[in-house]
Amino acid sequence: MISWIFIFRLLQISNFFSAFSYNISTCYYKISEEFHREGDVVIGAFFPLHTFYSLKKMQHSTIPYYYLDNVIQYNFKNYQYILALQFAIEEINGNPNLLPNISLGFDFYNVRFTGKYILDITFNWLTALGERNYIPNYNCKKRNFTAALTGTSWITSAQIGTLLQLFKFPQINFGPYDLLLSDRGQYSSLYQISPKDTSLSLAIVSLMVHFRWSWIGLILPNDHKGNKILSDFREEMERNGICLAFVKMTSDTWTSYVAKFWENMDETNVTIIYGDIDSLEGIMRNIEQRLLTWNIWIMNIEHHVIDRADYFILDSFHGSLIFKHSYRENFEFTKFIQTVNPNKYPEDVYLPKLWYLFFKCSFSDTNCHVLGNCQTNASLEVFPSHIFDVAMNAESTSIYNGVYAVAHSLHEMRLQQLQMQPYENPHGMVFFPWQLNSFLKDIEVKDKRSLDWRQTIDTEYDILNIWNMPKGLGLKVKIGSFSANAPQGQQLSLSEQMIQWPAIFSEIPQSVCSESCGPGFRKVTLEGKAICCYKCTPCADNEISNETDVDKCVKCPERHYANKEKSNCFQKSVSFLAYEDPLGMAVASIALCLSALTAFVIGIFVKHRDTPIVKANNRALSYILLITLTFCFLCSLNFIGKPTTASCILQQTTFAVAFTMALGTVLAKAITVVLAFKISFPGRMVRWLMISRGPNYIIPISTLIQLIICGIWMATSPPFIDQDAHTEYGHILILCNKGSAVAFHSVLGYLCFMALGSYAMAFLSRNLPDTFNESKFLSFSMLVFFCVWVTFLPVYHSTKGKVMVAMEVFSILASSTALLVFIFGPKCYIILLRPDKNSFNHIRKKTPSRKKKFPKI
Ligand SMILES: *[C@@H]1O[C@H](CO)[C@@H](O)[C@H](O)[C@H]1NC(C)=O
Ligand SMILES: *[C@@H]1O[C@H](CO)[C@@H](O)[C@H](O)[C@H]1NC(C)=O
Ligand SMILES: *[C@@H]1O[C@H](CO)[C@@H](O)[C@H](O)[C@H]1NC(C)=O
Ligand SMILES: *[C@@H]1O[C@H](CO)[C@@H](O)[C@H](O)[C@H]1NC(C)=O
Ligand SMILES: *[C@@H]1O[C@H](CO)[C@@H](O)[C@H](O)[C@H]1NC(C)=O
Ligand SMILES: *[C@@H]1O[C@H](CO)[C@@H](O)[C@H](O)[C@H]1NC(C)=O
Numbered sequence: 001m002i003s004w005i006f007i008f009r010l011l012q013i014s015n016f017f018s019a020f021s022y023n024i025s026t027c028y029y030k031i032s033e034e035f036h037r038e039g040d041v042v043i044g045a046f047f048p049l050h051t052f053y054s055l056k057k058m059q060h061s062t063i064p065y066y067y068l069d070n071v072i073q074y075n076f077k078n079y080q081y082i083l084a085l086q087f088a089i090e091e092i093n094g095n096p097n098l099l100p101n102i103s104l105g106f107d108f109y110n111v112r113f114t115g116k117y118i119l120d121i122t123f124n125w126l127t128a129l130g131e132r133n134y135i136p137n138y139n140c141k142k143r144n145f146t147a148a149l150t151g152t153s154w155i156t157s158a159q160i161g162t163l164l165q166l167f168k169f170p171q172i173n174f175g176p177y178d179l180l181l182s183d184r185g186q187y188s189s190l191y192q193i194s195p196k197d198t199s200l201s202l203a204i205v206s207l208m209v210h211f212r213w214s215w216i217g218l219i220l221p222n223d224h225k226g227n228k229i230l231s232d233f234r235e236e237m238e239r240n241g242i243c244l245a246f247v248k249m250t251s252d253t254w255t256s257y258v259a260k261f262w263e264n265m266d267e268t269n270v271t272i273i274y275g276d277i278d279s280l281e282g283i284m285r286n287i288e289q290r291l292l293t294w295n296i297w298i299m300n301i302e303h304h305v306i307d308r309a310d311y312f313i314l315d316s317f318h319g320s321l322i323f324k325h326s327y328r329e330n331f332e333f334t335k336f337i338q339t340v341n342p343n344k345y346p347e348d349v350y351l352p353k354l355w356y357l358f359f360k361c362s363f364s365d366t367n368c369h370v371l372g373n374c375q376t377n378a379s380l381e382v383f384p385s386h387i388f389d390v391a392m393n394a395e396s397t398s399i400y401n402g403v404y405a406v407a408h409s410l411h412e413m414r415l416q417q418l419q420m421q422p423y424e425n426p427h428g429m430v431f432f433p434w435q436l437n438s439f440l441k442d443i444e445v446k447d448k449r450s451l452d453w454r455q456t457i458d459t460e461y462d463i464l465n466i467w468n469m470p471k472g473l474g475l476k477v478k479i480g481s482f483s484a485n486a487p488q489g490q491q492l493s494l495s496e497q498m499i500q501w502p503a504i505f506s507e508i509p510q511s512v513c514s515e516s517c518g519p520g521f522r523k524v525t526l527e528g529k530a531i532c533c534y535k536c537t538p539c540a541d542n543e544i545s546n547e548t549d550v551d552k553c554v555k556c557p558e559r560h561y562a563n564k565e566k567s568n569c570f571q572k573s574v575s576f577l578a579y580e581d582p583l584g585m586a587v588a589s590i591a592l593c594l595s596a597l598t599a600f601v602i603g604i605f606v607k608h609r610d611t612p613i614v615k616a617n618n619r620a621l622s623y624i625l626l627i628t629l630t631f632c633f634l635c636s637l638n639f640i641g642k643p644t645t646a647s648c649i650l651q652q653t654t655f656a657v658a659f660t661m662a663l664g665t666v667l668a669k670a671i672t673v674v675l676a677f678k679i680s681f682p683g684r685m686v687r688w689l690m691i692s693r694g695p696n697y698i699i700p701i702s703t704l705i706q707l708i709i710c711g712i713w714m715a716t717s718p719p720f721i722d723q724d725a726h727t728e729y730g731h732i733l734i735l736c737n738k739g740s741a742v743a744f745h746s747v748l749g750y751l752c753f754m755a756l757g758s759y760a761m762a763f764l765s766r767n768l769p770d771t772f773n774e775s776k777f778l779s780f781s782m783l784v785f786f787c788v789w790v791t792f793l794p795v796y797h798s799t800k801g802k803v804m805v806a807m808e809v810f811s812i813l814a815s816s817t818a819l820l821v822f823i824f825g826p827k828c829y830i831i832l833l834r835p836d837k838n839s840f841n842h843i844r845k846k847t848p849s850r851k852k853k854f855p856k857i
């Protein structure tokens with residue numbers, strides 16, 4: 001069976017594994033690829049101890065070689081499988097309670113990947129051990145076969161299975177669990193010992209959710225397993241709002257990864273690689289060679305580093321995470337490995353090769369199995385972990401479990417045989433392999449209840465992190481675990497601070513299509529893109545979002561407002577034009593000052609009541625006007641402070657009445673002047689009017705009219721307290737609603753009408769000869785009054801809230817001030833500063849001829 005030659009390139013990692021020599025002993029090639037351990041009953045073991053290797057890599061080697069399909073090299077990591085087999089068998093053989101007096105043995109075959117050779121060796125095993133001629137259905141050497149252990153790739157198991165199931169020959173697949181192989185119709189006697197991957201997608205997606213990775217790449221084998229896991233991932237990711245940026249299916253022959261395959265690989269920071277070791281070997285090497293160091297690879301297998309080149313570019317996988325089924329660590333196995341050497345297992349053909357390659361031993365010329373001149377410290381435990389690992393890996397665990405499954409079945413069968421024919425064959429065991437099936441089936445069923453020899457559980461995963469620090473170490477460190485049976489929320493446990501990320505990430509990496517939308521924003525999905533790709537827009541007015549990545553903002557409740565960041569609703573505070581308010585304070589103090597000023601003017605007038613200027617201008621009316629002006633100023637205080645129903649009604653009515661009285665007084669004054677000088681009126685009539693003080697009636701009459709207007713207003717739609725929640729941000733404004741705009745404007749209109757009337761009267765008498773003629777001042781003040789209120793209207797209607805109130809108050813103050821200043825200002829000036837003008841002598845001197853025309857009131 002030396003049908004091909006394995007070519008091996010040695011690693012040069014330390015002085016220990018010193019320079020590779022091409023002077024390989026011919027013994028190295030002569031040694032067979034298969035070997036046997038004797039026993040009463042034997043298990044067939046079929047698995048690969050090598051991997052494919054690129055042809056290009058071999059160009060520098062000078063050794064003669066030939067190859068069939070591809071160049072192949074040993075993968076001594078897989079040698080652990082043989083040791084697991086040895087270990088399990090030794091344990092069972094040494095156990096007096098399990099298969100007493102019956103020893104287990106095995107036949108090992110190194111499996112190639114091509115179907116033809118797999119069938120060749122299987123057939124060879126079944127019929128004519130070690131011979132070239134097969135005799136179907138004959139067991140030439142009369143070996144007591146029990147079962148076949150096959151793996152690691154499902155294809156190997158399937159190919160062997162197609163042959164073995166013809167004989168109903170029990171077969172145990174220790175490779176990754178595969179749905180196709182559990183098809184009882186096709187593989188009636190095939191049993192799978194490795195845990196199912198049912199929770200893998202859940203476990204990986206939990207990790208994505210934990211790190212908020214939502215933009216993920218996926219690399220899968222293009223077969224039934226790839227398609228199955230793809231649909232699992234799709235379902236699980238959809239449930240958790242994670243999107244697939246790309247899905248790449250690897251082709252069967254790994255050498256054909258064209259450049260296109262690697263396009264847009266940098267779209268994500270996290271890429272899941274799913275598959276079995278055999279299907280992923282090529283892609284792993286490609287990733288290494290392309291130095292794709294920015295990606296976090298999440299894998300379901302442990303990558304095997306094989307040669308020196310890999311060892312240096314392992315950096316591509318630094319920071320990667322591996323999900324693998326968790327199993328109890330088998331320390332006994334590690335101890336066992338320390339005892340293994342070529343002398344202990346002379347039948348093992350691989351130990352001499354290992355020793356020859358790594359410990360500089362030499363083969364004896366006569367017997368290839370004997371070695372000499374080895375380094376004294378030669379032992380499996382001195383190998384770096386990337387060449388050979390002393391800790392039992394997942395496949396070895398399955399082999400161990402598989403051997404135990406066979407042993408337990410044999411044991412059960414033996415017990416049954418002894419019960420039925422106790423005396424027939426006391427020390428041996430005669431059976432057909434197919435008889436074992438019923439017992440293996442039983443084991444498979446029992447297995448669900450987790451037999452104690454079984455060390456893996458389907459639903460539990462360990463999460464390993466690859467640390468390539470210091471460079472080249474390639475440590476795999478357990479950083480967490482996943483248990484699908486744990487209660488929701490406790491399934492994933494991680495030691496986050498232990499995780500080493502790829503070097504380009506300074507913090508926990510992100511992998512998102514769009515940055516997440518913070519509070520105050522909401523997601524807007526982009527048309528034609530995955531749901532993970534969106535943009536963020538701020539929430540609408542008065543709407544908030546207090547969490548990240550919300551689809552919808554929520555409206556703030558009534559009487560609440562959204563803060564500027566749109567992340568929280570706050571209760572609105574009540575607001576009005578208060579005395580504490582700067583505006584309110586200013587208005588109030590102006591009003592008070594002006595009324596004090598008016599009082600001061602009254603004082604001056606009272607003090608100088610007998611001077612000509614006071615007497616000349618209708619003293620009584622002046623007093624009335626001054627007092628009403630005081631009220632006008634004071635009524636503006638009604639507008640300040642928290643509005644109540646009373647103040648709302650009061651502010652409009654007092655304003656209206658006070659101003660009507662003031663204007664009425666001015667009108668009376670103006671008419672008096674006109675009457676006094678207009679000679680066109682009949683003298684008697686004038687005299688009567690003057691004596692009866694007719695014009696003074698204008699004051700009560702006009703006030704009465706205004707009172708009627710106000711009365712109608714108050715009766716029909718009186719002012720009321722209103723709330724305005726929109727004008728001022730974050731506040732609810734309390735203000736007086738006028739109740740009826742028409743009434744309010746009627747009041748204003750009436751006032752303006754009176755102002756115009758007064759103006760007209762005053763205008764008529766503006767040029768009458770008189771030292772103290774105040775008509776000019778009256779007309780001017782009325783003009784100003786009119787202007788103030790006419791400009792007030794548009795300004796008033798264009799403002800809102802407190803300013804609106806303040807506007808009205810300012811208009812009140814401004815118009816009253818106009819009256820005060822223009823009517824009384826000049827008089828005060830003369831009284832206080834020009835007393836010389838305010839004497840009867842002066843008047844007489846100035847206007848001797850008009851003396852008699854002084855109105856004497
Ligand atoms: C190869 O081995 C032969 C005999 O074992 C020895 O004579 C020869 O020097 C070796 N060549 C090298 C390159 O080591
Ligand atoms: C095993 O062999 C020993 C002696 O050869 C014998 O005494 C013992 O009964 C056997 N045990 C069983 C279970 O057959
Ligand atoms: C094994 O022994 C050799 C010398 O015999 C020495 O060079 C090497 O460093 C040793 N290796 C270890 C791992 O101790
Ligand atoms: C097969 O089993 C029988 C009974 O246990 C035993 O006598 C025989 O030696 C075994 N054959 C081989 C090749 O071990
Ligand atoms: C990948 O990581 C880099 C660096 O942390 C970051 O700038 C980039 O946005 C990430 N890409 C994605 C798709 O999340
Ligand atoms: C967001 O607001 C809702 C409703 O107002 C509240 O139930 C929730 O606890 C808030 N979430 C955060 C993170 O503040």
